[in-house]
Amino acid sequence: MDIKFVKRDVLKEKPDQKNLGFGKYMTDYMFVMDWDQGIGWHDARIEPYGPIEINPSCVTLHYAQETFEGLKAYRTKDGRILLFRPEMNAKRMITSNERLCMPGFPEDMFVEAIEELVKVEKDWIPSEPETSLYIRPFVFATEASLGVHQAISYKFMVICCPVGAYYPEGINPVKILVEDELVRAVQGGTGFTKCGGNYAASILGQVRAEAKGCTQVLWLDGVNRKYVEEVGTMNIMFKINGEIYTAPIEGTVLPGVTRDSIIHILKDWGYKVNETHLSVDDLMKAGHDGTLEESFGTGTAAVISPVGEFVYKDDSVVVNDFKIGELTQRLxxxxxxxxxxxxxxxxxxxxxxL
Amino acid sequence: MDIKFVKRDVLKEKPDQKNLGFGKYMTDYMFVMDWDQGIGWHDARIEPYGPIEINPSCVTLHYAQETFEGLKAYRTKDGRILLFRPEMNAKRMITSNERLCMPGFPEDMFVEAIEELVKVEKDWIPSEPETSLYIRPFVFATEASLGVHQAISYKFMVICCPVGAYYPEGINPVKILVEDELVRAVQGGTGFTKCGGNYAASILGQVRAEAKGCTQVLWLDGVNRKYVEEVGTMNIMFKINGEIYTAPIEGTVLPGVTRDSIIHILKDWGYKVNETHLSVDDLMKAGHDGTLEESFGTGTAAVISPVGEFVYKDDSVVVNDFKIGELTQRLxxxxxxxxxxxxxxxxxxxxxxL
Known part of the structure; x- marks a missing residue:
């Protein structure tokens, strides 16, 4: 791919690596590429990070034809730069775009865009423990037209920001509210994609969970309001009686890269992993009878997020005395x-x- | 409300009223107002229509925190300008914004913004038969921040465009594909709102319907895949054995302004209106045994759109010999x-x- 480089005059000052937070500091450059019907992807460029112009009747502002991905670049102790399974993000974005009737691309194009931007921004990849460079590829419709339709022009962009440890005070279990009214996804919908609409729809669940003193929301399936699916914006796993349970990838749950990696590792370590429908009733029962040994969310941002308590209607169960489990820590x-x-x-x- | 007016130097040329299409010509001005946490709505202004600047990490581009409305201004034969139930759009947008955790506003503010913009753009309201000025109010998050959260800044904008007859060749029945795999909405989701995500998710259904020679898609409920809910982006009604059937407003179906108006009129005309769950099997049965007398979609853009045929799996039924029904035409x-x-x-x- 031929990528044009537009240099900026003055680079930004790098922030203190000990106070990076999440998404506070965008780097100097962004990758941009356009797609037009009849032409395909064209004009790949790395240019100074800055605002873009959008027509008020742009399809994205009205009908949310938009998808995104999230991954990280890590700096090793000996100064090398590593990406983690970027081809998995490429595959998933291709799937997301298909569902949203947006243009696909070769996996290589996606990975190359990221690699080239990371090379340009290599000085932004922090070296403090547990810090990394968060990379956000996204595609959105740019056509200005108010009819509801498949847009005829799009932008693929990659932006990035250095991020600190997800839990600056160390990884501690969180309290989770089981949401029994709002629904995140249903089969036939967009739950398996990273499209903007899924996230806008999820915010109210998060707000309600926080109002009840919880950190995250546990989503149940949209048909039976019974089977556990995801926690917040993460996949979720349970260790019950020595075996692992997690929701299957059947159209409602995001096929997480961390989820897939953890399942591989668990199987290699000899654990039985059940990708199956676990009902919230069975979950609460396991919590009460002591067979629910550990639970954790998996996702790119936090990697692993241990659950300390589930609150469901008037019931609640504490997991592993609200301490991170042995397997969770090991993973x-x-x-x-x-x-x-x-x-x-x-x-x-x-x-x-390289 | 104090609205600042920013005049543009040169007005655009008005398009030929006989070839307006839908959304092809945006007018000279747009209404813009900002919302910031701790301040509320501020800086109402009517300014020249033109591109806006958006940060690449803007919440709307990634998480689709965005809602919209649609209504029209009509020019009467004696030159007056009418809006149709704009307070209904205001109420619905307030409901949409609540679900999406976006700021609300007084109904008056919404209506005043529209009226003031329409006054400025009154020369854009066409007078040819069946033409009108389409008005698009929309709200979207403007905060630049990559964490999934309730944004702390928003824009409320109103843009408009003159539109021609929705069916330039006269109102003719359309062929509809009953979609049995993809789902538009489920209870607990966002189906009752006009949020961008609903529309992005619906495009694939439309594309598939067109690939099968149909004009629109009929959505079934997401839980049972059985009960008819909406057609394309319209509500849908059926006249079966002299009575009217339409899906109830229970969280999955958009509370359409045209739907509500038609129900009022039908009741006044002595029709029994059943806001109830009609199964696709009962619909096809009524089509086959001749009791399905008429069917039509209702929405702001087309007002009424008669259905001539339903295709469901390997079955299909023609409605009223593929001619517009008497009641449909009268409505x-x-x-x-x-x-x-x-x-x-x-x-x-x-x-x-005025």
Whole structure:
């Protein structure tokens, strides 16, 4: 791919690596590429990060024809730069775009765009423990037209920001509210995609959970309001009686890259992983009878997020005395070890940016 | 409300009223107002229509925190300007914004913004038969921040464009595909709102319907995949054995302004209106045994859109010999008569812009 480089005159000052937060500091550059009907993808460029002009009748502002991805670049102790399974993000965005009637692309194009931007921004990849460069590829319709239709022009952009540890005070369990009124996804809908609409629809659940003193919301399936699906914007796993349970990928749950990686590792470690429908009643029962040993969310941002308590209607169960479980900790250490290059990458998941 | 007016130097040339299409010509001006946490709505202004600047990390581009409305200004034969039930759009947008965790506003503010813009753009309201000025109010998050959260800044904008007859060759019945795999909405989701995500998710159904030689898609409910809900982006009604059937407003179906108006009129005309769950099996059965007398979609753009045929799996039924039904035609004539000021407005639905 031929990528034009537009240099900026003055680079921004890099922020203090000990106070990066999440998404507070965007880097100097962004990758931009256009798609037009009859032409396809064209004009790949890396240019100074800055505002874009949008027509008020742009399809994205009205009908949300937009998808995104999220991944990270990690700096190893010896200064190398690693990406973690970027081809999985490429595949998923292709799937998302198909569902939203948006243009696809070769996986290579997606990965190359990211690699080239990361190369330009390599000085932005922090080296403090648990920090990384968060990378946000996104595609959105740019056509100005008010009819509801498949747009005829799009932009693919990649932006990035250095991020600190997701839990600056260390990884601590969170309290989760089981949402029994609002629904995140239903089969036949867009739950398996990373489209904007899924996230806008989820905010109210998060707001309600916080109002009840919880950190995140646990979503149940939209048909039976019974089976656990995701937690907040993460996949969720349970260790019950020594076995692992997580919702299957059947159209409602996001096929998480971290989810897939954790399942691989768990199977290699000899765990039985049940990708199956677990009812909230069985979950609460397991919590009460002591067989619910551990639970954790999985996602790119936090990697692993242990659950300390589930609140469902008037009932609640505490998991592992509200302490991070042994397996949860081991998974976190091992997977982040691979990501930051401290563990042997026996799965070939990391990809060095040279 | 104090509205600042920013004049443009040169007005655009008005398009030929006989070839307006839909959304092809935006007018000279737009209404813009900002909302910030801790301040509320501020800086109302009418300014030249033109592109807006958006940060690449703007919440709307990633998480689709965005809602919209649609209504029309009509020019009467004696030159007056009428709006049709704009307070209904205001109420619905307030409901949409609540679901999406976006700021509300007083109904008056919404209506005043529209009236003031329409006054400025009064020369854009066409006078040819069946033409009108389409008005698009919309609200979207403007905050630049990549975390999934309730944004802290928004824009409320109103843009408009003159539109021609929705069916330039006269109102003709359309062929509809019953979609049995994709789902538009489920209870607990956002189906009752006009949020962008609903529309992005619906495009694939429309594309598939067209690939099968149909004009629109008929959506079934997301839980049972059985009960008819909406057609394309319209509400849908059926006349079976002399009675009217339409899906109830229970969280999945958009509470359409045209739907509500038609129900009022039908009841006044002595029809029994059943706001109930009609199964697609009962619909096809009524089509086959001849009791399905008429069917039509209702919405702001087309007002009334007669259905000539339903295709469901390997089955299909033709409605009223693929001709517009007598009641459908009468409803269309009467309601558009009120909207363009040719019928007495006994319901007090129109609002003159003075």
């Amino acid at each position: 976190y250490d091992y997977l982040t070890g691979i990501q930051w290059g401290n563990e042997e990458d026996k799965y070939g998941w990391t990809r060095e940016v | 269309y004539d009467y309601l558009t008569g009120i909207q363009w000021g040719n019928e007495e407005d006994k319901y007090g639905w129109t609002r003159e812009v």
